[in-house]
Amino acid sequence: MLKKSFVVNGVNQTVIVDPEASLADVIRKQLHLTGTKVSCNDGHCGACSVVLDGKLMLACLVKMSKVKDGASILTVEGIGTPEKMHPIQVAFAVYGAAQCGFCTPGMVVSAYALLTSNPNPSREEVRAWLTKHHNACRCTGYKPIVDGIMEAAKVMRGEMKLEDLQYKLPADGKIWGGKYPRPTATAKVTGTLDYGQDLGLKMPANTLQLALVQAKVSHANILSIDTSEAEKMPGVFKVVTHKDVKGKNRITGLITFPSNKGDGWDRPILCDTKVFQYGDAIAIVCAETSEQARAAADKVKVELEELPAYMSAPAAAADDAIEIHPGTPNVYFEQKVVKGPDTKPIMESAPYVVSDSFYLQRQPHLTIESDMGFAYYDEQGRLTIHSKSIGLYLHLYMIAPGLGVEPDKLRLVQNPSGGTFGYKFSPTMEALLGAACIATQRPVYLEYDYQQYMQYTGKRSPFWLDIKMAADKDGKLLAMEHDYLVDHGPYSEFGDLLTLRGAQYIGAGYNIPSIRGRGRTVATNHAWGSAFRAYGSPQSFLASESLMDELAEKIGMDPLEIRYINAYRPGSTTPTGQDPEVYSLPEMLEKLRPLYKEAKEKAKRESTPENKKGVGVTIGIYGCGLDGVDGSEADVELTANGVTVYNTWQDHGQGADMGTLGTAHEALRVLGIKPDQIKLDMNDTGTAPNSGPSGGSRSQVMTGNAIKNGCEQLVAAMTKKDGTFRTYDEMVKEGIPTKYHGKWTASMNSNCDENGQGKPFAIYMYGAFLAEVSVNTKTGKTTVEGFTAMADIGKINNKLVVDGQMYGGIAQGIGLALSEDFEDIQKHSTMLGAGIPYAKDIPDKFDIYYFENARENGPFGAAGVGELPLTSPHVAIVNAIYNATGVRIRHLPAYPEKVLAGLKEMKPA
């Protein structure tokens, strides 16, 4: 141990440290400054950025033996506090630079280090700095961060007053449609918001630290599990195995279509008979410290009989493959599409027919934060599990039978979460936490390191797609056929639903009178499929939006124009036979047309043999909601000081707090209430009603309507005969209830039938994307130099939130197009390895245009937003690569070597 003295944020500190400990760990776990976040622990993410002796450093890479005695350390806590924010922090808040907020403290520190060394940087210098220092953000697409830093610099240079930077409530008091900074912004920019890992450090002393014993193979029979040696290790309280799990020891997928050949009980909490994928949990070591738990986990002996591992849908679907779940075929679900007349004769007779095959990869969510949670018994004896769940009530029912706990004795709470983007639509560690808490009867805490998080949480399921389209001589679509396999990994949860998404989105946006297709869900031994932003649509659009370009080329039409003539107009129907609720696409494409032309000309002008430039365009569509009759609940209560809104609008980082506040404030504005009088009590099944999961861009619509409904009930109850409002005291005095249960249901919807036909969503989002790329023909590397999006997401609740969603979703599309994958379980289990985009990878020329067509069924006309930007931006890039080089990438991502291979193939021709 070393006795180290240094000055942290101006305070002298002496602390006894392991010389091998990282500065980040010492700052967080010994100095208890939890503003500094740690995730990758490998220098990839920048969340742990601190200034050490005047130099910006990644604290996770600095060993304590290298920190000089007397060193000066600056963390986010030393830059500003909630009551005295630094201009950088103010700018981050008002420019929406903090979404999930997990990278934010590191970003703020990095920006501080930049602006104290270079007070007047250009935007490019800011972007280069963030890139150089590995400050990764997965939410914002970097643009709001760069904007914020540029504005903060003005204040720091004395060119702008801090007051002029700060948000000001408009005179009419209305925040709906404006740029009110999200309620958690201050906490996020000051590092005072406690995420799961921070709450973990603040647990009671009797909390056990958990470590998993995990499979290091992808498919095996379990012969024996021997915990005896581990039980004897220092600090070990108990080693929990499947034998300790009181219930069915299975997580149920719940929503299982009748035609599904599985029963949904395929996912073990702790493996008992088989290992189904790499990383599967076999035992949980519960010890006093995490180091002890990890050391003991290595001592658990597991005897396995290894089985053939099926690492892709085609492999698992092959005739000779054994059943991964004995008794259930690996191809366990099929979704047909039958719309309009038979396609066969049309395909035979149409003037233009094109077909192709595509593969969209296993995209990793790459949240900056990994996965962690904790469990304990609450004061009512309820097993209470805190996690990053974005489906609290959903998960409650998914894990209760497996744990053997009655649902009313189970309580789920979402911790502030450093990004999910959908992976937390699946339970990850919830049931493990529950099992360990039940077995030990002590509070328990579990944290996955980044590798564990990558290897043992769900991923976007790859689709293998064959697609064929027919058009008439004018380019009007006549028919479409498709056949796709969904690699859903070993666990079936929502696999059927995902397969249905293909039926809904392949070819969406265009009026296609005849469709025949089928999708099949395949169990494999690769990472299980979980939700991911725009769930099912990036796969679908890769096929149809690529093929539309191929069709246009065949016909000799411009890619934009073929889209324009086929886009939904009155009379069109979706692939599921539904009438669109609005028709935004033509106006979007009209708006896009001049920008597209200009981009094409620029590309042509700037192209060189070494750097070929090109332009690609796509449209994207996504429904808001769960399929069919979806609904939500929210409670609204008048209090002495204002109004409290209770809901489970879970937050990925997208801004559920702002969504709730903006909607509630608009609904309550007649009362003259101020935003800060509205208190949010969210994401705890112990206190808030079931608002449904936060996925499928449903929350603003469903929960927004429920909030509005609750608020309207309250306002009605408060309204006196003369039109004025009762005060809280008057309500109490008159015995009028102060709490109202808001509810809303999309009863106009219907589920899709066995032919994929129905009205699954009341509201859709519509968009169009324009990508401008440059391809280096020597390296094959593609750079996105500009990106423009058109978006109709209905009326906008909060501009900062929707901008953030759009920029961030498109940035994930850029990663999807060019760099991201989780194919190699080892190589792709780090942030860098899995291809996370840094600031340099996302263009600074990045524009969003909104078309605020009010939705009849949306609260105050709003639709959702989150999925839209990741429907098809990657295909716009793929199309642009083709436009630039003539190389069509069918198997994503478009790694440089693939582009290079394509270029080489072309040369002989």
Add this chain to the structure above:
Amino acid sequence: MLKKSFVVNGVNQTVIVDPEASLADVIRKQLHLTGTKVSCNDGHCGACSVVLDGKLMLACLVKMSKVKDGASILTVEGIGTPEKMHPIQVAFAVYGAAQCGFCTPGMVVSAYALLTSNPNPSREEVRAWLTKHHNACRCTGYKPIVDGIMEAAKVMRGEMKLEDLQYKLPADGKIWGGKYPRPTATAKVTGTLDYGQDLGLKMPANTLQLALVQAKVSHANILSIDTSEAEKMPGVFKVVTHKDVKGKNRITGLITFPSNKGDGWDRPILCDTKVFQYGDAIAIVCAETSEQARAAADKVKVELEELPAYMSAPAAAADDAIEIHPGTPNVYFEQKVVKGPDTKPIMESAPYVVSDSFYLQRQPHLTIESDMGFAYYDEQGRLTIHSKSIGLYLHLYMIAPGLGVEPDKLRLVQNPSGGTFGYKFSPTMEALLGAACIATQRPVYLEYDYQQYMQYTGKRSPFWLDIKMAADKDGKLLAMEHDYLVDHGPYSEFGDLLTLRGAQYIGAGYNIPSIRGRGRTVATNHAWGSAFRAYGSPQSFLASESLMDELAEKIGMDPLEIRYINAYRPGSTTPTGQDPEVYSLPEMLEKLRPLYKEAKEKAKRESTPENKKGVGVTIGIYGCGLDGVDGSEADVELTANGVTVYNTWQDHGQGADMGTLGTAHEALRVLGIKPDQIKLDMNDTGTAPNSGPSGGSRSQVMTGNAIKNGCEQLVAAMTKKDGTFRTYDEMVKEGIPTKYHGKWTASMNSNCDENGQGKPFAIYMYGAFLAEVSVNTKTGKTTVEGFTAMADIGKINNKLVVDGQMYGGIAQGIGLALSEDFEDIQKHSTMLGAGIPYAKDIPDKFDIYYFENARENGPFGAAGVGELPLTSPHVAIVNAIYNATGVRIRHLPAYPEKVLAGLKEMKPA
């Protein structure tokens, strides 16, 4: 467990808590806000004061189940930070209101709560508030705190600018003799100084938490120790007993006089054959959490054969008492005094002879902080022990053989300490920490709760004294005889030295030509004797300064006048036959005379039958240093940025940091150096040389001289021929050493011989005390209404520090006189039970007058200060009680019931 959300210092916090946990523990151990201190854990001390929902609360008494969801909590961290201090914090710093600083955060919070509810309080209102809210301070005597609060209030009311409150460096840059706030002041007033308990919370995760198995009887043979059940308890790593101690398992007293009948090896580290006093440590449970360690400690089974417990010196000295340490008589040391001609004939012939018997009680130190420490192996493999030790090198050699560690493999470090006042001159837990660290090879942390601290740390040793004095017809002293027993508890360390103090201080201040006396050291089974401010002199002066009043009365002289005529003047010698180095007492008494007269008249005027008022006067004297040839070392190093001073001037809270800085700055001032360029590297035997223990007011003299010497060597080395100074770079370039070893030795001293004669100290401090009391004749309660002190402590280094020492020492004298004791092991083991004085118990009329007679052997003329104020202030109070009521209290403390009993005895007469 409860999920609680509240707002702490403006930050939203959610934390999972045990409903039975205290708010203080949650704030410190879960929210990691260590500015809030916890010590008594019983609502007695106020260190944990916080504002909860607008109300000042003792956080240790608030259970989490009672904290409302959404509550607002303000801790010291929320009031101000080092970089943005609140006016209260600035005022505390510049008024010297923070000495050890442990009560300070609570005081600051309390003051904040007061001034936000009452912006313009009177001094009495401030004192009443602090009393009501149990804000105890053991260092300052409250006056500097009240001063600070009154000034802060002016700033808060806008009547004074904050800048006008702040310290300003004088134009000549000189801080010696001024009011420079001590270097740790900012950290103390902002709650950012980490004490042992805070550092304990910042230890590495693999640190074991220790709990002691302690004796619940005072004297017993140990038959067996069974740890088997405890070893099986959750989280237990090891239970350490005497069998695990590698060395002699004894702490040696080191300084043992040849005539001592013991060998100094009487104190076990962990009891093996016997229990010697209540609380003795029998085993150490080492577990992952402190709760687990405590739970397992209850499971260790110790079989005892109880023996007669000797709880006082007379009981243990009785003929029929068995030997506490078999082989060593209970009366194990005797110190004679033989000065001048035989006293016997003088006593027979003198015109005035008086004699009486006195008892001074077992005064507890009542530091606000309890005792805690930790140990680990450093990077050089040295067993490193952090504690509150005020004798780092001393303790190193006292514990090394017992632990079986070579001294060069042992390193001792002092943590910032919340007061010691001498109890840490003894090792407390150092050897226990070392034994546990050796046995487990892991870092270990041990903390005593307040009861353990009271019961298992040393106390001031009671003296039982018989004294006789003779005077001539004019009141001139002719002779003195005394005989006293020292109850030193079971452990001999420094017991002989303490006994010698009686020879040095009984009758000190007066020229007494003939003295015969003896003191005997007795081993008992009550709390072992440790150092306590003014070590040995409060006992001595209780006898001689009480008897001087009795003599004056017999002669019919005024108590002040008899002191005046007998006080040291040229030609006088001390009881040890030494010539005083200065003669301050006559001038002090002259200065005191009009104040004394005025006080007497006031008392007479205001006395009523119910509240009798009176005045008492005493003189006090104390030597600066260890007996005989004492010395110290300090290193001084030129660095690129300034100068670093290395020493082990350990800090009780007295201001070792300021002592070092003030002395070094004065010695280096020729260089034009600023105070903040002088860095202090203190109190670590791994980095700093042996400055000797911090006791006996020796440090300013001994270490001050060593610092001065080191600085002078550096300045000489830096001086160029032209009288200008080399820079650091020039020194390095010229190859001139930059680090100098300062050293100083008081070689003019000599130890006292077997007759108590010698020149033990080069420098003495001189003082006179005037107490004004009011005695309620119905309740017997004495209130000190005014206190005046005259002090010659040589030239003053820092005015804030010496004021603080004087006020605080006298306040401890008031407690000693009226309320403090540690006799009843249970009842007296809490702060309240042991009689700590609160603000209401210390007068606001409290004046100090300095007589800055330069000392030839003091650095820049300085003497020490810390012991002087506790030499005899209690006797001034006892004399004042007599003056008021005619009741003489001979057995301290002067509890109301004793005064009442005295009043009742008088009535028949």
